[in-house]
Amino acid sequence: MKINNELTRLLKIAYPVIQAPMLGATTPEMVAKISNLGGLGSLPVGGLSPAKTAELIRKTKTLTNQPFAVNLFANSFPQPDVEQFDRMQVFLEKYCADNHIRFERMSVADLKFYPYEDQIDILLSENIPVVSFTFGIINDEAVRVLKEKGVVLIGTATSLKEAGIIEEKGIDMITAQGIEAGGHRGSFLSDESLPQTGLMTLLPKMTEQINRPVLAAGGINSGKTIKAAFVLGAQGVQIGTAFLGSDESLAFPAYKAALANGTESDTALTKAFSGRWARGIRNTFMDEIEKAGLIIPEYPIQNSLTTLLRRNVQEMNNTAFTNLWAGQSHPGTELKPVEAIFQRLIKEYDSLGE
Amino acid sequence: MKINNELTRLLKIAYPVIQAPMLGATTPEMVAKISNLGGLGSLPVGGLSPAKTAELIRKTKTLTNQPFAVNLFANSFPQPDVEQFDRMQVFLEKYCADNHIRFERMSVADLKFYPYEDQIDILLSENIPVVSFTFGIINDEAVRVLKEKGVVLIGTATSLKEAGIIEEKGIDMITAQGIEAGGHRGSFLSDESLPQTGLMTLLPKMTEQINRPVLAAGGINSGKTIKAAFVLGAQGVQIGTAFLGSDESLAFPAYKAALANGTESDTALTKAFSGRWARGIRNTFMDEIEKAGLIIPEYPIQNSLTTLLRRNVQEMNNTAFTNLWAGQSHPGTELKPVEAIFQRLIKEYDSLGE
Numbered sequence: 001m002k003i004n005n006e007l008t009r010l011l012k013i014a015y016p017v018i019q020a021p022m023l024g025a026t027t028p029e030m031v032a033k034i035s036n037l038g039g040l041g042s043l044p045v046g047g048l049s050p051a052k053t054a055e056l057i058r059k060t061k062t063l064t065n066q067p068f069a070v071n072l073f074a075n076s077f078p079q080p081d082v083e084q085f086d087r088m089q090v091f092l093e094k095y096c097a098d099n100h101i102r103f104e105r106m107s108v109a110d111l112k113f114y115p116y117e118d119q120i121d122i123l124l125s126e127n128i129p130v131v132s133f134t135f136g137i138i139n140d141e142a143v144r145v146l147k148e149k150g151v152v153l154i155g156t157a158t159s160l161k162e163a164g165i166i167e168e169k170g171i172d173m174i175t176a177q178g179i180e181a182g183g184h185r186g187s188f189l190s191d192e193s194l195p196q197t198g199l200m201t202l203l204p205k206m207t208e209q210i211n212r213p214v215l216a217a218g219g220i221n222s223g224k225t226i227k228a229a230f231v232l233g234a235q236g237v238q239i240g241t242a243f244l245g246s247d248e249s250l251a252f253p254a255y256k257a258a259l260a261n262g263t264e265s266d267t268a269l270t271k272a273f274s275g276r277w278a279r280g281i282r283n284t285f286m287d288e289i290e291k292a293g294l295i296i297p298e299y300p301i302q303n304s305l306t307t308l309l310r311r312n313v314q315e316m317n318n319t320a321f322t323n324l325w326a327g328q329s330h331p332g333t334e335l336k337p338v339e340a341i342f343q344r345l346i347k348e349y350d351s352l353g354e
Numbered sequence: 355m356k357i358n359n360e361l362t363r364l365l366k367i368a369y370p371v372i373q374a375p376m377l378g379a380t381t382p383e384m385v386a387k388i389s390n391l392g393g394l395g396s397l398p399v400g401g402l403s404p405a406k407t408a409e410l411i412r413k414t415k416t417l418t419n420q421p422f423a424v425n426l427f428a429n430s431f432p433q434p435d436v437e438q439f440d441r442m443q444v445f446l447e448k449y450c451a452d453n454h455i456r457f458e459r460m461s462v463a464d465l466k467f468y469p470y471e472d473q474i475d476i477l478l479s480e481n482i483p484v485v486s487f488t489f490g491i492i493n494d495e496a497v498r499v500l501k502e503k504g505v506v507l508i509g510t511a512t513s514l515k516e517a518g519i520i521e522e523k524g525i526d527m528i529t530a531q532g533i534e535a536g537g538h539r540g541s542f543l544s545d546e547s548l549p550q551t552g553l554m555t556l557l558p559k560m561t562e563q564i565n566r567p568v569l570a571a572g573g574i575n576s577g578k579t580i581k582a583a584f585v586l587g588a589q590g591v592q593i594g595t596a597f598l599g600s601d602e603s604l605a606f607p608a609y610k611a612a613l614a615n616g617t618e619s620d621t622a623l624t625k626a627f628s629g630r631w632a633r634g635i636r637n638t639f640m641d642e643i644e645k646a647g648l649i650i651p652e653y654p655i656q657n658s659l660t661t662l663l664r665r666n667v668q669e670m671n672n673t674a675f676t677n678l679w680a681g682q683s684h685p686g687t688e689l690k691p692v693e694a695i696f697q698r699l700i701k702e703y704d705s706l707g708e
Contacts, residue, residue: 159618159619160618179550179552180554180555193622195619196533197534197619198532198534198552198553198554198572199552199554200534200554200683201534201681201682204576204578204579204683209617219552219554222558224558224585224586224587225554225558225586227585228554228582228585231578231585231706232578233578263514263559264513264515265549265551265555265556268547328551328555329558329559352585
């Protein structure tokens with residue numbers, strides 16, 4: 001599967017396999033292993049403090065000399081609606097009490113967000129070769145300083161309209177995120193309903209209409225799905241869920257078991273955990289928030305409100321009350337070292353022949 | 355693209371291209387042309403009277419000597435809820451008055467449904483070689499008499515669970531309907547939420563788990579998408595929207611223009627027109643029914659309630675108030691004779707090489 005195309009040349013990688021940035025699950029070890037194997041690891045730092053960002057980058061660098069990407073969240077920040085915030089907090093507090101989960105009240109004043117703008121200097125000084133982003137497009141000044149330094153930029157699009165805007169901004173390549181994908185939707189145009197286009201439609205249209213290398217994301221977890229993505233015009237693939245069950249993933253044991261189990265796709269889109277649409281394995285918390293009918297505060301406010309709850313629940317190894325991000329293809333996810341999973345993908349692809 | 359596999363052998367066709375049955379748009383001419391070209395036409399007769407069923411079959415037979423499929427709706431019939439029915443009718447009546455559309459009241463007693471059970475004898479006496487069905491599985495007795503006569507049976511599944519049940523019933527092949535597909539969802543298990551799996555996920559899983567030839571449906575409209583479907587394990591493809599803009603289609607002119615126009619997928623799932631989930635180009639009627647918040651009577655009751663409304667609107671060449679079934683890939687649909695569209699698909703596929 002060693003492929004010499006515009007994408008692998010730009011990214012200076014042997015295999016056009018990008019590990020998806022999965023905040024909360026991706027470790028420096030996962031990133032470094034993928035890059036050491038000839039793919040491209042992606043270190044997610046979206047919403048992290050500059051200090052944490054620098055720490056994770058430096059840790060990753062101790063584990064690999066190969067290029068890896070750093071992934072930013074390019075969202076803007078909403079003004080909190082205090083009433084909405086309070087109503088959601090009251091709901092969550094009672095919900096936690098009913099379910100014996102520890103909860104600590106916070107106030108709007110406690111909300112602390114770190115914008116990506118404060119991370120750009122670190123990426124520059126650490127000589128990061130590839131910067132990917134989602135939830136929007138980094139601003140023109142950030143694009144300019146990063147490109148000046150030769151950094152390759154990758155945007156995320158869930159529609160052709162988003163891809164067109166990313167292309168116009170001079171971004172080097174685009175990840176086409178199909179509806180199959182796990183975790184947060186990268187959608188960033190609020191003037192339309194959430195794009196929900198399958199990769200079978202999105203990928204050929206985007207690769208025909210956009211003059212940039214396109215990465216396929218969503219449902220890619222095997223040699224066959226990688227090959228199909230290439231047939232549909234992708235120059236590379238971005239793979240998340242297949243690495244989520246790896247030994248190098250922070251996913252907690254019962255979450256990994258849920259990824260591996262079953263045959264049918266049992267995922268759904270939800271705003272319950274973060275205030276932003278994301279795909280996860282359907283669970284009690286998603287259903288209960290939906291039933292409650294409350295307005296969910298926008299990202300990242302809801303994300304902050306549920307952070308402690310989710311952390312506590314994960315420590316209890318409980319899958320009912322925390323986010324279980326997963327793509328539609330998750331059943332049967334392998335619980336193995338990253339290296340074994342990566343090698344399986346290459347081997348499966350190569351066994352398909354031309 | 356002439357392919358010799360289990361599917362083409364069973365169906366006795368040269369090309370593994372099945373024209374999707376599109377009730378209301380498919381004509382005997384469309385069916386016959388596809389079959390004459392070496393694919394398999396599908397004549398939709400779901401919900402039609404035995405007399406109309408026989409008439410359409412006989413008409414098609416005058417136009418081709420090649421095998422074609424007849425497609426049934428295998429749904430059961432709900433008991434009408436008179437209050438729900440009345441509330442919806444009052445809404446529709448006012449809606450039509452506001453929008454200068456002719457409307458005629460009907461009563462629950464006027465509802466007349468034709469079950470597929472009454473069509474089986476015609477299929478047998480007309481020696482139909484292939485019978486496909488959706489919205490459920492035809493009953494054991496129908497399976498038995500059709501199979502006894504050597505008829506090839508094709509079921510429709512939107513999930514692995516549905517496919518498993520179809521396989522157990524001894525059906526010969528299965529259409530995997532991805533979320534990209536236009537028109538009605540074939541889903542038939544009411545004990546779960548509507549499956550919404552993309553073809554990139556559904557197809558490889560179904561072809562690996564089910565020991566029957568699988569047809570890919572949803573978003574297939576080009577050589578590349580056909581090839582991707584084969585890579586993912588399909589033995590054939592079922593193509594609807596790409597033939598919906600053909601000269602042989604009954605789609606009205608403004609509907610055809612809407613299929614051809616635009617670049618972005620602007621479709622959504624709705625129950626507004628028929629009481630069953632279906633994908634169409636988003637329009638005013640869909641939005642207004644959703645806003646009204648009324649309970650939509652189950653299929654085929656809502657279908658009957660909106661039949662006259664839709665017919666009148668279509669005659670006015672108006673796209674705002676009638677169903678515009680379309681798959682996610684519809685933008686750019688060609689408005690040409692069926693033959694030109696079929697030949698383009700073959701040519702595009704062949705030009706991709708091995």
